[in-house]
Amino acid sequence: MLSLELSTSLFFWLLSLLFLLILNSKSIFTTFFSSNKSPEIPKSYPLVGSFPAFYANRHQFIQWTSDLVTSTPTSTVVLNCSLGRRQVITANPSNVQHILKSHFHIYQKGDMARTLLWDLLGDGIFNADGENWKFQRQVASHEFNTKSLPKFIETVADTELSDRLTPIFSAAAANKTVLDLQDILQRFGFDNICKIAFGHDPAYLLPSLPQEKFALAFENAARISGERFGEFHPLIWKIKRVLNIGSEKQMRIAVNEVREFAKEIVKEKKQELGEKSSLESVDLLSRFLSSGHSHENFIIDIVISFILAGRDTTSAALIWFFLLVSKHPNVENEILKEINDKSEDATFEEVKDMVYTHAALSESMRLYPPVPADGKEAIDDDVLPDGTVIKKGTRVAYHIYAMGRSEKLWGSDWAEFRPERWLEMRDAAAGKWSFVARDPYTYPVFQEGPRICLGKEMAFLQMKRVVTGVLRRFRIVPAFEERIEPVFIAPLSSKMKGGFPVRIEERV
Template identity: 75%
Template sequence: MSEILGNSPTSTFVLHRPLGRLQIFTANPSNVQHILKSHFHIYQKGAFFRMTQADLLGDGIFNTNGESWKFQRQIASHEFNTKSLRKFIEHVVDTELNSRLIPILSAAAADKTVLDFQDILQRFAFDNVCAIAFGYDPALLVPSLPEEKFMKCFEDAVRIISQRFRHVHPLLWKAKRRLDFGSEKKLRIAVEGVREFAKELIKEKKQLLNEKSELESFDLLSRFLSSGHSDENFATDIVISFILAGRDTTSAALTWFFWLVSKNADVEGEILKEIYEKSESPIFEEVKDMIYTHAALSESMRLYPPVPVDGKQAVEDDVLPDGTFVKKGTPVAYHPYAMGRSEKIWGKDWAEFKPERWLERDGMAGEEGKWNFVGRDPYTYPVFQAGPRICLGKEMAFLQMKRVVAGVMRRFRVVPAFEEGKGPIFVAYLTTKMEGGFPVRIEERA
């Protein structure tokens, strides 16, 4: 699809599917701005997307429109901007990093074992999101690396929901669901496991809040429930949405980041230089000022965006800025993966992993000043979405990722350990993955 969009004069492609169905894909920044901002009211989570994802996401923030979406967005936006939540996140991330992630990597380095680093990062992110969002510690990142039923159910549910979008026609998966057969039977079992876990969390949290005269917890679920929104199904949808947002995106971004850094020694050297320069700073002041690392993460997500393609549905007839006619009811997808590989947007060197494309130096001509980060507009780089639905957790995600990069790279080298002649295989579910995991050896730095 990236090649097709790259070869299209307008970076837009109309896919003709069986039975007269159309689907529009675009990697054109003007179209993306039109869809995500200026004509936001036309491009919604329409019936096609809501129906396909409803078993897992229900009426959570990623699968709803109108008043329900506004209400969830408003509460989440308020909570994400509180200082107390930021401090709580800093504490959670640092505790998980120092008491769990670093010791596991240290043991792997000493024993010369091969780790699946994708699995490790997913466990790290899952422990974090559960603590931040629900005040609950699943303790997945402990030396025994326990099998967790919920995590397996969640993984299966996301994978099967993603596969629904690839069916020739929705009637096929709907028939399988009605017959409770094959992948749809597996999905039903997986979703039951996910929702059972979420409901148990909510029940315990409600009981805890009833026993206390005032709210002492900083987690997001406590704040939602204590503001009077205690409908169990609604709260369950919110819980599942937060897990999807907090676990799968940062772990995917970090997995591909460590792979790219391992292949680019000059980038690794620049990041290490920055880490060592900032080592005297307070921990979270340190990561705030890590400009080169921020650029390297942005560049990594350009090539491997955690959400590779995202879709809306037109609720009325429309025409995109490039002249493409959109009939009411047509699914329209903007394509961050293709946009990150667009020569029109990034130039002839788009295939290079080059953090410097996000940076400029201060200082007079001929002098080397310090780096400044130069962001791209979110319609050229829609990795965190854009417009009214832009990601609320963007700042928190960067804070968490930079803290992990600083903590891991200061002490260890992450060395890929694929079999001879093999490398990572990119797979796209609702979020990106390395098929079969990311095998690595950990080496202590001198």
Template identity: 65%
Template sequence: MRDFLGDGIFNADGDTWKLQRQVSSHEFNTKSLRKFVETAVDSEISGRLVPVMKLAAGDKTHQLDFQDILQRFAFDNICRIAFGYDPAYLSPSLPPEAEKFAVAFQKAIELSRQRFASITPYYWKIKKALNFGSEKQLKIAVDQVREFAKEIINRKKKQLLIQSGHSDEDILSRFLVSGHSDEDFVADIVISFILAGRDTTSAALTWFFWLLSKNPKVEAEIFIEVNKDKSSSSELSSAYDEVKDMVYTHGCLCEAMRLYPPVPVDTKAALNDDVWPDGTVVKKGMRVCYHPYAMGRVEEVWGGDWAEFRPERWLEREEEGGGAGKWKFVGRDSYTYTVFQAGPRICLGKEMAFIQMKRVVAGVLRRFRVVPVVVEGVEPVYVMDFTAKMKGGFPVKIIEREGV
């Protein structure tokens, strides 16, 4: 992964990882999350996502690749919050540089994954040394990605120069202001955050909307929740507070990611020799893989109905005046539900991801129905890349709700 991700947070260990973790953590406090919802997310929903869907709804024959739309949405979001830069990738007048970058980025992911699938590492290493085939394509794609990342960095440097270096409104500014001038290292950080912000939430939402289409009762329950929040919210309550109250939707998202985790497989390496509780011996340097996709399907953990999409496994009713009251969320520990990792490397952006996804769910379902265009009985294929994809995209028709 080094050619693509360099020393970015996913690929780094020790002090390099710790530095990025510490600097980035400032972006995920309550103040930053409020700003994220009320500026980046909501303006992207109202200004771009809703108009695109409204346009599609107006043409009964028009199909949208909803997976692509959600990726574009998430890409704009992560660039705005992490770098203070808006690529406007979801806008109808698509900027050519954003399109070029997105294609190169996806190519770099696919070709990096192929290295893992190679029969022997020597094969791809020989191709890299001779610069031919897939390794030549990877080099071209990575160069294009890095060129785009460095354009973002240079734009930010000029902005900081004008503002006398006082801006710390985003992750990129914080790294530059704190004296990290190595452009390649900062580019690694930019690329890693785009991978984190673009591919994970969009993958989760793609499978979430597919599951909703198969479970109309769940969709109806969410519709009630998002409209109840809207009608009961006062002028003073914020979008951030609204999201906090979407407990049923939160459970639905957790259940969707149990069945279709955005990162289906992850890998660690042992720092020292170890012996696990079951007696398994792990030697220093040994690589260990764990599979959130498989772990979400273990009958001993999730019960005999593990194959069902059942949000209630994450919820219980609070008692209220002798009867059933509001939903209360009941989480699982992070080592049982490993979608966001666990331990020191647990996902920094977990709360931000839930906030973004819940705002999208509310913004879409209040106005539209998302109807998959599939042959009866045919299930979409879950592609286990570094992040999960729906093979061939997610073609849908958009139906505008009456009276909205």
């Protein structure tokens, strides 16, 4: 017997499909059952818009929309969604600058995105607009700019690396076992961000690879939040939430677990700080509480937002980085030269100065950005620089994945993994490089404008510490089954479908 959840979804879908079949049955079946590999703009129908094409391409949505925008003269497409809604997707740097900087006041997170993410993020900084966002940004910016935070981040990453990641890799190399590197790095990232945000160690990266309750609840809440964006209409998930069925029942359970856990941590931290005459902890929660921001919901929302931002982004970047480096021995050799020039206990400044590694990470994120697309909502009528007319309430997304794969922006060799495109030779005799940053609106991996990522430097520092610690001792060898190629997917942040199986080899 069908569940109520399935019945609700099918009701809307079958009603729409019936209407379309009456209009044009042959065209609909072609659209619905084909993979729609052609970059042609999908056909739009009354009521359901281009939803049949969206549905047919739901498992390759990022690649499909990337093909669409990069095949147009303006690198912008306008798609018709269900019930008259429109979606604009662009990979045009001029448009991106317009959205993120010059007309920032028009392009907000918007009610739709805020509603979709509200259960998990509440009024947190990544789900806030207007004065609420400005206030949180000022508070967070102050805490991120303190001199003690980078050292704390460095210490946390080094401890997790030496005490947990390295022993797991050593055991896998000795036993010739296959690891899911995606799972390992996500656990590494989760432990790191929880220590930095809460001052709490979930110990998710123990050798036993435990099923830690808070981590699993957070994963489920983030996954279901991402799935809401793909519903035929927001009314479907809202009905499921009211009826407390299916995925929305799972969402309620997961969010309750996350927020109750966070509430308990805040309570303990307040008690801990109340018993001390001065601040000894440097985690973000302690900083916020000590600076006078003690409203419980505000603190919980902002800390959960930072966990979401830091949980998967660095691990997602590193997964694709290690895959690309394993396929390019010349790049790996250059990185090893740079690593071997540093001491085993390289300082923050030494790691910061690893320009070739920085270039390789930047190049990897060009091809596989941790967040492949980001959307805004226009709160007023507008016109983009390429002439695209934007009506109030329209969702406008800039497609980071497509921009990194655009021949217009990166040349005919855009598909090549070539860190040298980010470098210029500073001293040919000594083989010294200088890093050359690209226009941030051509490469908006960390956003830009007023919402530029506060954790950009933190992310690069963490990634370089991991790259240095891992590649100095180990070689990462992909272990996919024959003829299996990794597939890029993106619920909220990017992942490798089915995980990243690898073998670990000790360097001689």
